[in-house]
Amino acid sequence: MTAEQANKWRKRRMMGKSKYVMFYGVVTWGIILAALFTGMEWITQQSFTTSWVYIRVIVFGILGFFIANFRWDARERMFQSH
Template sequence: MNKAQAGKWRKTRQMGKAKYVMYYGVVTWGLLLTFLFTAVEWFSQQSFNGSWFTIRLVVFSIVGFFIANFRWDANERTFLTKDAE
């Protein structure tokens, strides 16, 4: 992690882990993947199924939670290692 990345992470970590995971994981990944897969369904089948949309939203939000959680932990380890040097 270079100085610019460390500075950016220093700002980002001020929001706290819970807020980071909710914003970057649940909301961002969950909505992005839900809309992406729904668009693929629409363009390939010319149909929209509301129950599949709901299932996608729940599943991809859970996936996003884990992705953001792992990213937070990895960035913290890298930041604290860099900070210790």
């Protein structure tokens, strides 16, 4: 981890793990991936199913939770060794 990355992480870790996971994981990954897959559905089928949008938001939100949780732990280990 470079000094610049350490300073950036120092600012982000001030929000706390739970807010980090919710914002960068659940909200960001959940919404972006759900929108991307809904857009792909719209492009390929010229329509989308509302129930699938809700399912995508839930599934990708859970996926984002795990991704952000693992990223937090990895960044903390790198930050501590820096």
